[in-house]
Amino acid sequence: MPEDVWIIGASMTKFGRYPDKDVLDLAAEAALAALDDSSTTIADIQILAVGCLFEANAMVGQRLLSQIGQTGIPVYNVANACATGATALRTVIMSIKAGESDIGLAVGVEQMGKAGLLGPAGQGKPKRKVFEPRGRYGAVTNVEGVLGTQLMPGVFAQAGMEYAYENEGVGFEQFAKVAEKNHAHSTLNPLAQYQKRFTLDEVMSAEMIAYPNTLLMCCPTGDGAAAAVVASGTKLKSMPLEIQRRAVKVAASVMTSDPWAEGGQAQPDVNTLTRLAAARAYEEAGVGPADLDLVELHDCFATAELIHYDNLGLCEPGGAGEFIDRGAPWRDGSIPVNVSGGLLSKGHPLGATGIANVYEVTQHLRGEAAERQIEGARVGLTHVIGLGSACCVHILTR
Amino acid sequence: MAKQVPIVDYLVLGDPPRLEVSTCTACGAGFFDRRIRCGRCGGRDFERRVVPATGIVRTFTIVHRAAPGTPTPYVSAVVELDDGTRVKANLLGVEPDPKAITLGMKVELATFVAETDDEGTEAVAFGFRPLNGGKGFSDA
Ligand SMILES: [Zn+2]
Numbered sequence: 001m002p003e004d005v006w007i008i009g010a011s012m013t014k015f016g017r018y019p020d021k022d023v024l025d026l027a028a029e030a031a032l033a034a035l036d037d038s039s040t041t042i043a044d045i046q047i048l049a050v051g052c053l054f055e056a057n058a059m060v061g062q063r064l065l066s067q068i069g070q071t072g073i074p075v076y077n078v079a080n081a082c083a084t085g086a087t088a089l090r091t092v093i094m095s096i097k098a099g100e101s102d103i104g105l106a107v108g109v110e111q112m113g114k115a116g117l118l119g120p121a122g123q124g125k126p127k128r129k130v131f132e133p134r135g136r137y138g139a140v141t142n143v144e145g146v147l148g149t150q151l152m153p154g155v156f157a158q159a160g161m162e163y164a165y166e167n168e169g170v171g172f173e174q175f176a177k178v179a180e181k182n183h184a185h186s187t188l189n190p191l192a193q194y195q196k197r198f199t200l201d202e203v204m205s206a207e208m209i210a211y212p213n214t215l216l217m218c219c220p221t222g223d224g225a226a227a228a229v230v231a232s233g234t235k236l237k238s239m240p241l242e243i244q245r246r247a248v249k250v251a252a253s254v255m256t257s258d259p260w261a262e263g264g265q266a267q268p269d270v271n272t273l274t275r276l277a278a279a280r281a282y283e284e285a286g287v288g289p290a291d292l293d294l295v296e297l298h299d300c301f302a303t304a305e306l307i308h309y310d311n312l313g314l315c316e317p318g319g320a321g322e323f324i325d326r327g328a329p330w331r332d333g334s335i336p337v338n339v340s341g342g343l344l345s346k347g348h349p350l351g352a353t354g355i356a357n358v359y360e361v362t363q364h365l366r367g368e369a370a371e372r373q374i375e376g377a378r379v380g381l382t383h384v385i386g387l388g389s390a391c392c393v394h395i396l397t398r
Numbered sequence: 399m400a401k402q403v404p405i406v407d408y409l410v411l412g413d414p415p416r417l418e419v420s421t422c423t424a425c426g427a428g429f430f431d432r433r434i435r436c437g438r439c440g441g442r443d444f445e446r447r448v449v450p451a452t453g454i455v456r457t458f459t460i461v462h463r464a465a466p467g468t469p470t471p472y473v474s475a476v477v478e479l480d481d482g483t484r485v486k487a488n489l490l491g492v493e494p495d496p497k498a499i500t501l502g503m504k505v506e507l508a509t510f511v512a513e514t515d516d517e518g519t520e521a522v523a524f525g526f527r528p529l530n531g532g533k534g535f536s537d538a
Contacts, residue, residue, distance in 0.1 A: 129515045131403050136431040138407030145468035146405065146512050146523050148486035149461050154474050157459035162476065165456055165501035172496070211460035211496055260438040263456075263484035265430060266476045 002097040004233030005250040007396065008243055009038025010359040015193040015224035015347030017113065023052055023225075027064045027109040030225035030352075034105065038229040039243055042069035045229075047104035049076040049091035051084035051351040054110060064107065081386025082300065083255075084108060085226060086354025090392060092230045093253045102235040108356070109225035110349035150267070152387065153210035153218055153301065159270050160212065160303025163310070169321035170306065172212040176203045177324045178302040179217040179344055185331055186341025188372035193222050193347030217302035219343040226355035228362075248365045251285035251379075252395040268387050270304065274311040277393040281381070282313070285395040289313040292335055293377035294364055296357035298384045299342040305329075309337070312383060312393075331374065339364075339372050354392060357382040365398045405512055405523040406430075415509045415524065416451060419483060420444040428483050451507035452529060453479035458501070460494045477505055477526050490525040504529040 011033035013026055027050065035041055042065070050061035056079035065075065080087040085108025092104035131140035144150060149158075164170040180200045186192040198206075198216055206214040231239070236247055256277040261269045282288055289312065297312060299305035306324060309315045314335050315323035323329065329337035340346045340360040343353065361380035363369040382394045402411060408430040410416050419428035424441030428449065435442055458475040461468075471494040478484050490508050492498050505526035512523035 130517055131515045131519050131521055133403075133407055138404075138432070140403055140405055140521050141513050141515075143405060143523070145461070145464050145472060145474075146488065147525075148474035148476070148488055149459065149464070150486075151461075151465065153463070154459045154461050158457045158474065158476060161459060161501065162457035208460070208462045210462065213459075260427070262482060263476065263478075266484040266486045267457075 003099065005093050005096050005253070006231050006233060006236050006247040007228050007250060007358065007362050008231045008236065008239070008247050009034040009036070009040065009229035010227070010362040011037055012191055012226035012352065012356045012359045013224045014191045015222050015349055015352070015356070018111065018223045019113070021111075021223070023055055023060055023109050023111050024063055024067050026111065026223060026225040027052070027060065027107050028067050030109065030227040031064060031068060031105060031107050034227035034229050039240065040103065040229060043071060044103055045071070045073060045105045046101035047074050047092055047095045049078060049088040049104070049106050051078050051080070051088035051108045051354070052110060053079055053081065053084045053350045054112065060109065080390040081388050082298065082348070082350050083354055083384045083386035083390040083392050084351040085356070086382070086384045086392035086394065087255070087390065089228055089230070089355055089358060089394070090253050090255055093250060096230060096232045102232040104230050105227065106230065106355060107225065107227045108352040108354055110351040111223040112221040112349060113223070149210070153213055155267055155387065156301035156304045157210040157213050158267055160301070160307060163307045163320065167318040167321065169325070172204065173200070174321045174324050175212050175302045175306055176200055176214070176217060178299065178305045179203045181324075181330055182299060182305070182338050182342040182344040183216065185339050185372070186345035189341050189346060192341040192345050193220055194345045195341070213301050213303055217344070219300050219348040222347040222349050224347060224349040224352045224356070226352045226359050228355055228358055246366050248362045249397045250394060251287070251397045252281040252393065254281045254284065254393045256280070256391045258389050268389055270385055270387070270389065271307065271311050273389055273391040274308060274383065274385065277383070277391045278312045281393040281395050285397065287379055287395060287397070289335070291379050292381050294336045294339055294361060294374045294380045296338055296340060296342070296360050296380070296382045299338055299344050300348060302344065305338065305342065308383065312381065331372070336374055339374060354384040357384065358394060358396065361396050365396055400514070400518050400520045402520045402522050405521045409509070409522070409524050411522055414451065415507065415522070416448050417485065417507065417524070418446050418448050421447040430485070449483045450480035453477045453505060453526070455489070455499065455501060455503050455505055456484065458489065458499055460496065473499065475526065488525040489527070491527040
């Protein structure tokens, strides 16, 4: 029987722009706060996993230890697109389950600045241009914008519109309502990059980026870090009662990649692997969607959040439009979703996101989420997708 | 006439131009890219197969903000061809306006010159246009 795994410390920096800091400043701030939160020090930590997508080959984990304490422990630097932070967390969880460590630290960090649109485009042109087939499709030139789009805003717009094609009652307005909600939620979160409420009309009439996603329906780029201290059940029993009282159980930790699906080659399929991850997580945790008190899911675009209501089983099959129309995912609704403000408003420093959502749920389960506390929360779910694709779902309970 | 090459190798120029997939002989899955094994069943043998030139729009987006150098707005779509194969491309000959495009509308393959290189060779790309011609027929 593998060990129970518990979150005993969690933290995140405020998300935003930090031109005067580097990834080590941000990672150290989050790591040290998580250690303090668990009343431990770096000397107690037996494994470190760090996710930083833009500096994935730069040994950020070891450089972090050189700043906060070089103890010779194993360090894993991981990268998994937008699931990078969750992958770091899961690496520590796996080590504890395997019995190799009984307390570890996971850190996610990113410094993006104003990165603009994300995706494989805009490569420099050679001086003399002569068509020559390259790559596995034999492309003779850049195909972005010529054979459709593979940039993030368009990909997620198309994912949403495909749901609208397959289901009734979904259109521009339903997608926009998601952003209206998350911006409203963010006004209660002092760590969110933006804390400004917008009307539905303001959301819908903002600059169109990729129909149906307007600017206010796309997450911003930004900087930030998040961290979690994770311990085995056996270790937790030896720790002070106050730490035990505040500990949150990792009831499920699941990662999936894309199973083959028709159409997966035409555009990334963000549905199938999410459904697979959710099913496995509910089984592992022994809970169902009706048991969830809050959900932090991957709303990189408003269209994405809407389809994940269905993928995670929060609504009736095909019923995501009706679900948002009746206000179910608002903080006073039947299943509050992204009460942190979500990626749309809290921000999305890529590597930090998959731990920041765990921080958010942890705060609620401890009853420490201040103004935005969901009263009596006992079960929460976190979800991220890294396009390409990697999906992580964690279910936390207390 | 200028020399022409297809922009990707799954577009085969000819009269008419067509799209081809590598089809797994074991399970029938079709792939546009150069394959090692079948991603669905692990099969190792493939044969080339021409896919239909007509289908329906499963989903679309109208891209207003794009990478530098890409003219906007344009309509990107995923088309489900009549045999179920799905392919991504731009919609041609439709206004970049959600009112002009209907999910499920019928479209057909069309080609156009996308770019010319320094030797005068033309790269021919493909897209899909509404099956009965004209500018979107979907205001109904
Ligand atoms: Zn096969």
